Amino acid sequence: MRIVCVGGGPAALYFAISAKRRDAAHEVTVLEKDPPGATYGWGVVCQDGLLDMLYRNDRDSAQAIRRRSRLWQEQEVHIGGEGVGYLPGYGFSVPRAGLLEVLASRADDLGVDVRHEHPVPDSALTDGTFADADLVVVADGARSRLRDNDPERFGTTTTLGRNPYIWLGTEKVFSAFTFAFERTHAGWIWCYAYPTSAGVSTLIVECAPETFTGLGLDTLPHEDGIALLEKVFADVLEGCALISSSRGREAPWLRFLEVRNETWRDGNVVLLGDAAHTTHFTMGQGTRLAMADAVMLGQSLAEHPSVAAALARFDRRGREALGSAQASARTGAAWFERVDRYLDRDPVEFAYALAHRQGSQPEWRFQQHRATQYAAYRRGRRLAQTGRRWWRARKRGESL
Template identity: 50%
Template sequence: MKVACVGGGPAGLYLAILLKLQDPSRDVTVHERNSEGSAYGWGVTYWRGLLDRLHDHDPESARAIEQSSVRWNHGVAHVRDQVTRQPGDEGHGIGRHRLLGILAGRARSLGVRLEFESEVTAAEPPQADLVVAADGVHSVLRTHHADHFGVQLREGRNHYVWLGTSKVFDAFTFAFVETGHGWIWAYGYGCSGEHSTCVVECSPETFTGLGLDRADEGEGLALLEKLFAGILDGHPLFGRSSTGGAPWLRFRTLTNRTWHRDNLVLLGDAAHTTHYSIGAGTTLALEDAMCLAAALREHTTLPAALAAYERRRRSELLSAQSAARYSAQWYENLPRYIELPPHRMFALLGQRHSPLLPYVPPQLYYGIDKAAGRLQILRRLKHRLGPTAARALHARSTADRG
């Protein structure tokens, strides 16, 4: 089988690796329009579950990714002049440039052809048995067949910008700053021993009120450095490492009615996007690659493999897509939560994926969640003690109330 992956991001490179591991005789080429080493962006996040799956599929690249990642197991929230810290699951951060370098090196070692500065057009798609559109939300091949794929784009309300900083955060760090034009907030996480990623977000009213819509890059960064001085400790903010630019955007959620057409299939952000606030974009792209590779191994015909891939991934994505929608809404409705005591606000920040939270008063939801947590602890304790001891505890509690 001859395979052409259009797009040299994590999804395209990892799929190429998996296809060569399955069958070294496969002819696999990755086409990337940019030059090698010019990856944009700063760091990406992932969690232990993804790392375990990477080890299952290709231990060599997984070890290199793990060794190049930084870790944290706490979250910190700064609200005005108050700070709260909470333990959490172990998170990982790695520079996008470093991640792509690891995957490109591994792909080459397996015999994948990497063609950089290779601009693929819809008029002249690659000649291959399978063409994989892994070229992101602006996918050229998908756009050319937009009516077939049933492309839908929904733009979010808030503005955001993706930045880097030389401040190395030791925890996943949130900072909420009140201005005369409303709230602006940032979340930062380490991606190497020298840098962190810092995403800044605000409402349209705050964006224009602060003049960020009119500021040039230098003026905008200087203002943000002043606003977030409390977490930056004198360190600067940077725009994209490859272009120097720092464009403000509004997140666009992309969906497609179908993910394949003849021998063309969508992968990663070309097929779907999920709001950056759940930190799952790269994870979902890599999982797409795992699923497509498995479908090609398990099915003898290409149509059956592509149909199985789409069916399985659509089902698996439902939970993440729901979490992303509610997460974006939480930030778009920040004033609803921000006046809570910081530890309570932070607790509800962790619950922002809940479909119930938008419909329950925040203080009431916090109380219900705490009570549910205590009940769950009691249930676990009763299970460990066994039925006899549990009945004794219940009898003692009843006697005390009497």
Template identity: 50%
Template sequence: MKVSCVGGGPAGLYFSILMKRQDPAHDITVYERNPAGSTYGWGVTYWGGLLDKLRGGDPESALAIAAESVRWSDGVAHVGDRTTVHHGDQGFGIGRRRLLEILAERAVSLGVRLEFEHEIAGDGPLPDADLVVAGDGVNSALRERHAGHFGTKITVGRNVYIWLGTAKVFDCFTFAFVETPHGWIWCYGYGFSDGHSTCVVECSPATWRGLGLHQASEAEGLALLERLFARVLEGHSLIGRSRTDGSARWLHFRTVTNRTWHRGNLVLIGDAAHTTHYSIGAGTTLALEDAIALAGALRGCGGELRPALARYERERTTALLAVQSAARYSAQWYENLPRYIRLAPPQMFALLGQRHSPLLPHVPPRLYYRVNRAAEQFESLRRFKRWLGPKVARTLQARSREAGPRAASGSPQARAPVRAR
């Protein structure tokens, strides 16, 4: 099979590795519009279960990824001058650039061609191939040329965020919440190498504007954020990625979904197919799992693409249901931070860990905390909680679908969103 992967991110590179391992005779080219070694972002996170899957797919690259990753098992939350620690599952961080280097080197060693600084434009011809894999990210040009067919839907989050680096090495997953005269601002920090960490800063638009970050240059914004988070940074600076005009890269997160993931010989993978809010740290894992599923669906397909791509789509859309729900509720938790931030630190951190729950927005926080603690001790309550959560989620989804036609007719009730109280 002749395969063209558009986009040299984790999904496209790992897919090319798996396909070459399945059949060295596959003719595979990865097209990346940026120069080699040029990538956005700092570090990415993943959990131990992903390593097990990578070992099954390609032990050599899995070994290299594990060797280059840093590990943590604790989470710590700083709320003003209060601190609480939670002992949890082991997590991993690795620099995005180093991850791509490992995958690119492995792909080349197997005979994959990498063509850097080669852009496949949305309005240009597709590569001449039996299969074209669109791994060109959240702004996928290949997806957009057929957005109507794919049924692409993009939902924009309310809060603003900026992706930064720092020389402060966090030895656990760190949250810091700082109150300002204009509202709360917070960061998530995690190590990804011996010398650097990722630091994602988030706040509401009102806080962002109140602090003047909407009009500050990157240098001015970083200086302000360093003062606000001085306690957790311990004197270390923040590192940005300014635009050519010196402005900072503050963003609203965009959740991408698609009704279908393939059209003819074109198939979506990774962020081109779906995105999940960064607060659950699953983006890279899901992209690599897409690659595993797509390669598995194509194994032994005998050139019959349509059933293989349909199988891939079914498998991944089913697997993503729970993750997308968790990401949606996680983003909403932060958008409704004032509802939780005044709780006692252990309660607040416990509900931070429960932010993916569809029940939490509809139950008073302190009551939810007590019920959750009781559920940890009594199996009957655990079963009831597991039963009730999906039931609430399905009810809310049904209401949302019913609101669509009413909203189109201009009903004010249909336009009123369901909000956490």
């Protein structure tokens, strides 16, 4: 089968790997408009569930991804110097550039033709560009040019979120996933931070539009805006600098784009990853869902004799799997758009509200949450999580 993938992100590259692993006879080409290593962003979060899936699907790339990942333990919630609330959990993060390097290298090893600096026209789905392909995989991101050239083809609707955000790096190395909320004369502004690689962490800043304009972030020169953010978050950064350029690109301020499609397939064309669906970045699920799409599509092709049948199954199963995640993401995004309603609480109460922002909980859970704030309890919990993490790693066959 001749397969063409448009886009060189995790969805396209991991699908190429998954398809070739199941049938080496497939002729798979990945077309990416940017040069190797050119990627926006810093670290992406992954959990044990994603690592389990990666090890089952392709151990070689999974092992390489795990070697590049960094562990974070516990979650800390800081509110304007008033104290810290603690939440359980642990996870891993891997540099986005490193993830793409691993996937591109593995795809090349399997015989995938990965072509960087190879843009395709916006009209490629209709002008005959892919006439020789048996399957065309559109995986060029949330703002897909190919999909949006004819949005009625897939029933595409997009909704722009309210809050501006910017994705930065910092020299401060965080050991926990950290939320920090700071009050300014223009309103509240907050960040999410977690370790990414040796000496670097990811730090995403978000605020309401009124705070954004009130602080002048809409008009300040880029460097002055970054300097202002360093002052606002000076306590949590402990004097460390913010890094606003990734692979030569200045980080832009964005608003989250929710993408929904009535169908992910049309003829021999299928949408994958963010081109098909998005979930708000506060969920930390974008990369997991994209790579799960890739595995599901690869398996559907292996199990069905025709492309049409494979795409029909992928579309049906993918939609079923996505529903609850996308609903939770919308609820979470709306919570952060109204977060100032909750910031009059103490850090412990606020941390609880943040953790359960997608639904109400019985009263006993809050009492349990209060008990978990004590240092002795948290040490015991981290010890238990270390044991659980070791067991999951051994079960999936990690050899670090």
